[in-house]
Amino acid sequence: MDPKESYNKIFSLIEEHHRWFSNSLPLIASENIPSPAVREAVASDFANRYAEGWPGERVYAGCTYIDKVELICNELAQRVFQAEFADCRATSGVVANLAIYSAFSNPGDYMLAASIPSGGHISHGKKEHFGTAGFVHGLNIEHYPFWKEEMTIDVDATKKKILGMISDNKKPAIAMFGGSLFLFPHPVKELAEFMHEHDIYVNYDGAHVAGLIAGGEFQAPLKEGADSMTMSSHKTLWGPQGGIIVSLQKHAENIKKAIFPGNTSSHHLHHVAGKAVALAESMEFGKDYAKQVIQNAKSLAQFLAASGFGVLGEKRGYTESHQIAVDVSKFGDGGTIEQELEKANIILNRQLLPGDIKAGKHYMHPSGVRIGVPEVTRLGMKKGDMETIAAFIKRVVIDKVDPTQVAKDVSAFRKDFQKVHYAFDNTMLAHEYVRFRK
Numbered sequence: 545m546d547p548k549e550s551y552n553k554i555f556s557l558i559e560e561h562h563r564w565f566s567n568s569l570p571l572i573a574s575e576n577i578p579s580p581a582v583r584e585a586v587a588s589d590f591a592n593r594y595a596e597g598w599p600g601e602r603v604y605a606g607c608t609y610i611d612k613v614e615l616i617c618n619e620l621a622q623r624v625f626q627a628e629f630a631d632c633r634a635t636s637g638v639v640a641n642l643a644i645y646s647a648f649s650n651p652g653d654y655m656l657a658a659s660i661p662s663g664g665h666i667s668h669g670k671k672e673h674f675g676t677a678g679f680v681h682g683l684n685i686e687h688y689p690f691w692k693e694e695m696t697i698d699v700d701a702t703k704k705k706i707l708g709m710i711s712d713n714k715k716p717a718i719a720m721f722g723g724s725l726f727l728f729p730h731p732v733k734e735l736a737e738f739m740h741e742h743d744i745y746v747n748y749d750g751a752h753v754a755g756l757i758a759g760g761e762f763q764a765p766l767k768e769g770a771d772s773m774t775m776s777s778h779k780t781l782w783g784p785q786g787g788i789i790v791s792l793q794k795h796a797e798n799i800k801k802a803i804f805p806g807n808t809s810s811h812h813l814h815h816v817a818g819k820a821v822a823l824a825e826s827m828e829f830g831k832d833y834a835k836q837v838i839q840n841a842k843s844l845a846q847f848l849a850a851s852g853f854g855v856l857g858e859k860r861g862y863t864e865s866h867q868i869a870v871d872v873s874k875f876g877d878g879g880t881i882e883q884e885l886e887k888a889n890i891i892l893n894r895q896l897l898p899g900d901i902k903a904g905k906h907y908m909h910p911s912g913v914r915i916g917v918p919e920v921t922r923l924g925m926k927k928g929d930m931e932t933i934a935a936f937i938k939r940v941v942i943d944k945v946d947p948t949q950v951a952k953d954v955s956a957f958r959k960d961f962q963k964v965h966y967a968f969d970n971t972m973l974a975h976e977y978v979r980f981r982k
């Protein structure tokens with residue numbers, strides 16, 4: 545392709561992507577659809593500037609308006625998460641976690657985190673798995689004892705494990721809560737005091753659940769005793785891609801240095817503007833949204849279970865969050881099912897479930913899929929629509945109907961859900977392609 549052909553091809557592919565997504569059911573648990581307002585902020589000239597440092601103490605000139613927006617962003621984050629301190633400069637959830645590792649541990653220290661099949665994230669992972677904590681910061685990772693039936697961390701076994709680590713001279717520097725397969729709150733309240741008694745720093749990774757916490761509908765980690773909370777700004781929170789850290793005031797200076805100069809140079813100022821808009825929307829609409837998200841997740845779990853799927857966490861009502869985990873091993877493997885559903889315009893992802901690694905399953909072909917409802921909720925879907933989604937999934941996975949047939953019905957169903965809800969403005973369509981070129 546000559547340059548002009550490549551140039552044109554790029555735009556036609558992006559436009560096709562937009563068309564596909566406006567005809568699909570986006571059910572990836574870590575994704576959301578930002579409002580047109582967030583997209584406008586992200587498309588601004590803030591994208592082309594440097595700031596570095598803290599508002600008022602910048603390394604670069606030209607930050608008059610950027611500083612004001614960033615201060616509003618930090619103030620909104622403090623209010624939304626009821627935090628003494630907020631830093632909105634992390635360019636992603638991983639960078640936010642790295643900043644916490646830099647600020648509160650040294651390479652060679654120990655950290656306690658959930659294993660990946662128990663819901664942990666690769667940024668909490670071991671060196672031999674190329675996990676950020678081990679591979680980049682040199683931490684030694686130990687895993688929380690996990691209670692598979694309850695789908696959460698086992699409190700008593702964790703205390704015992706920590707005491708054992710202390711007597712082996714391996715006292716953890718950091719206890720990391722939170723994860724990516726995250727159905728029920730983690731026992732922060734039950735463990736934070738114990739951690740602090742043993743001088744262990746407590747971080748809560750709210751990457752997935754930040755929008756639910758913002759709405760007051762999940763646990764409140766800082767109130768429960770966490771020192772800090774890291775998060776992504778684009779999962780249940782509906783901002784642009786990025787990270788945020790909120791914490792107790794006493795940790796502010798350490799965190800600020802760990803973000804800059806420690807782990808960022810440019811901190812993506814257009815995304816800071818987008819985060820500020822998303823936080824303002826969250827203050828106004830976040831509670832209603834979070835309630836509906838959790839109701840939708842529970843409804844979808846019930847409808848899928850009634851259709852013959854094995855949904856995890858049955859004993860506890862399947863979920864208290866935005867996502868559900870489904871064991872699909874009766875019908876195939878998670879990887880293949882993910883691909884079949886994609887052909888039906890149903891976009892979700894495969895998932896390692898507790899026990900999969902021990903059973904020798906590879907992450908490409910695990911026994912589960914994970915389904916998240918933040919984006920379809922923002923598109924205005926409610927309980928009855930969850931029944932429709934469950935029926936689409938059943939047709940593909942259990943009835944083995946040709947997925948391209950199902951895709952047509954999915955597109956027809958999506959016609960009524962083209963706008964973003966829970967926003968100050970939604971004149972532009974949710975997945976509308978915005979053209980700048982003439």
Ligand SMILES: *Cc1c(COP(=O)(O)O)cnc(C)c1O
Nearest residue numbers: 636637638665723724749751776
């Ligand atoms: C997604 C996720 C992250 C990483 O966030 P990015 O913004 O993608 O860097 C970190 N922790 C958890 C628990 C996550 O689920």
